[in-house]
Amino acid sequence: MTVPQNPSLDASDEVDTRQGMILYLEDLTVSFDGFKALDELCLYLREGELRCIIGPNGAGKTTMMDVISGKTRPDSGSAFFGIRHDLTQMSEHEIARVGIGRKFQKPTVFPGHTVFENLELALRGSRSLWHTLFAKLSGEQQDRIALGLDTVGLSDEAHLPAGQLSHGQKQWLEIGMLLAQDPKLLLVDEPVAGLSLSETERTAELLSSLAGTHTVVVVEHDMEFVRQIARTVTVLHEGRVLAEGPMEKIQADAKVISVYLGS
């Protein structure tokens, strides 16, 4: 690894991943009323990797996502996006703007808006008040929305209120919104919860195809799904990293078996 000369010279908001790493979580501690949801958690993500996070309930998976996306502030430790953006000092919308997108566990779309409008609002572009007051969709943006609709298989539902979609379609719409946002890092919380087998497979394909051009973090309980997509798996337990490595190694790990897989 080469150390960059002077990263601050680059004035743009672009995430600086010249070190090859896109996310640095170091010694993160978050406690709620004395309960340590995260306990000096350390985790690094290489740019372009697809990482699965597993662990029993209360292991700190969602809390970790909350810290990365700015919803929760850590008591101590650091969280950097690239080598320049200190996530603990940024608000949710700023974090989203520098390129971290998040999909919630429960599908969260705008129920009163049409599917098309959901994607329009998610589309990458200026988020300033004045811009949105006068914004008109350009042909290129309409094409991108159409492409997004196609990717998530909702072209026929484009003008339906999102609240009328099925559970699986909502999951997909939210993933489509995430893609429209064009983030560098995608945080995906339980993407296949409540999906049918074929929907699960399509989701696995989609997430796998994103890796490389995007960095993807998937939190999932469904072990079969994790086996399908996982390259590297991180096991969290009581707010710490218990084990990390390829799926086969993790499955054979005695510690992991005792706290999680074996149960």
Next chain:
Amino acid sequence: MTTGSAAQSGSRSWLLAVGLFAIAAIAVPLLNLGLAEDSPLHLPDYLVLLLGKFACYAIVALAVGLIWGYAGVLSLGHGVFFALGGYAIGMYLMRSIGTEGVYKSELPDFMVFLDWKELPWYWYGFQHFGFALFMALAVPGLVAFVFGFLAFRSRIRGVYFAIITQAMTYAAMLMFFRNNTGFGGNNGLTDFKRLLGFTLRDPETRIGLYLASVTALLGCFLLCRYVVGSRLGRVLRAVRDAESRVMFSGYDVRSYKLFAWTLSAVLCGLAGALYVPQVGIINPSEMQPANSIEMAIWVAVGGRGTLAGPIVGALIVNGAKSWFTVALPDAWLYVLGLLFIGVTLFLPRGIMGSLLSKHEGTRT
């Protein structure tokens, strides 16, 4: 390709609005000034005044509907913004009395009565109508901006926000009740004589103020229509429905709420500024908490999430109020309560919302 059904269904609403405006703006002056007083079709002066007041209430309802129906922020304190707009114009009207007051002084009567020798500094400039009108919009806007900035930054939402707005209007009322505050204490500002040289009591002035009110209502409606139809309006509705999704999509939710909140307060100030010359008085009772709650009821009755709804609600509730307070004065508050409960139980989307969903139901 259009951007959705919401925009489509309202695409011709502006034509309807302009049409209704034209009828209101032509028929009322014609029936009032154009016909002899003994004609059966003559519109009496008190009805012109009533319709002018209704137009002001409709602007208030539109403002409350914008922030509540679209951004999901329930305000129970819009009476303050209405009153502040009214006070600003009231100050101009006081200054324009000149030396014709009871005490024949350059100072407004209540200041002479309190034995004040000179005008407080914050009354400077209000002898100019333009300045007063500007302040009628700017002061409510500024108060709302500061209040909203603090509240939204602290992420105060829902019921908690509504309660704080009640406290705000109550606190403002107590402040304005004090003689030392310099706005006439509990009597407020009254005994106005002239507006821009026109005698307020003249029927022509009445008609002029009525026309100004319905024109302002049309302008506010078209402005709100543009805002809610823009992408910004879609962001506001998204904030209402799934605030965290909006934040994690990269929108600064606070600034969007603050924009809608401040705009809403400015419109309310405009309504107050048009209202006070017509009724001839502004006093702190306009800020009593119940007034602001009534404003929210107009919107709930008419229908949240539409722009026509709040206007319809304001007209229906105030029409009923005018009738009941004459015919059955003791019954009015019960009627208002029953109306509110009835709408909540049977028409949760309000009158317009229910009409629209019926219309959509028959179409598909």
